[in-house]
Amino acid sequence: MSKTDFENKSLIVIIVVAYILNAVFTLTGHTCFNNSNTEMLFFQIANAFAISASVMAGRYTGLRGQHVAASAYILMGIAHGISLASLSRASINVDRGMTMVIPMIPALIFIFWCNLYPLWLRILGLLPIGFFTLVFVNVQTGHSYFGWPLTLGYGTLQGIEILWGIYLLKDWKQNMIKREPL
Numbered sequence: 001m002s003k004t005d006f007e008n009k010s011l012i013v014i015i016v017v018a019y020i021l022n023a024v025f026t027l028t029g030h031t032c033f034n035n036s037n038t039e040m041l042f043f044q045i046a047n048a049f050a051i052s053a054s055v056m057a058g059r060y061t062g063l064r065g066q067h068v069a070a071s072a073y074i075l076m077g078i079a080h081g082i083s084l085a086s087l088s089r090a091s092i093n094v095d096r097g098m099t100m101v102i103p104m105i106p107a108l109i110f111i112f113w114c115n116l117y118p119l120w121l122r123i124l125g126l127l128p129i130g131f132f133t134l135v136f137v138n139v140q141t142g143h144s145y146f147g148w149p150l151t152l153g154y155g156t157l158q159g160i161e162i163l164w165g166i167y168l169l170k171d172w173k174q175n176m177i178k179r180e181p182l
Helices: 003-030 037-063 067-085 094-098 101-113 119-124 126-140 148-179
Strands: none
Touching: 003 037, 003 148, 037 067, 037 148, 067 094, 067 101, 094 126, 101 126, 119 126, 119 148, 126 148
16 A cells, blocks of 8 residues: 555545544533533534544545535534634533534535535535524524524534545545556
């Protein structure tokens, strides 16, 4: 295995593991007391993994010639960064938290250009757009940030991100098989 092959494989492994750890740390945070230091720490760690995975996915998709998707992953990293910035040691800044929707929506739309994913997975990205739009509207109209739209927004986004990682792993494996000498 060449240095480039090792680097590309490392990208894929980091993407898949980091998106899974994002979901694991988020779920673990939900088992803690609301707005506790421990809950916030788990959410912060989860966001750090999501940022890392998104940046790495941007690099890999760019290497595969998927430049619009690579840019979309940069926007996803920014969205996760805003989510991270909304977390303090003991609470969530709602005004900051809801603004993650602003870069996330175009990111999920731009993923439509990524032909490394099946169409159904690209269309699935409309779900978190819908849920997070409800969160944004709720906050803008003076209603609660917390509730089922936020939970389903993060849940569907994290599930989709794990699926992206799996499909990028499949793509990498297919490319490695094509390059193997007979």
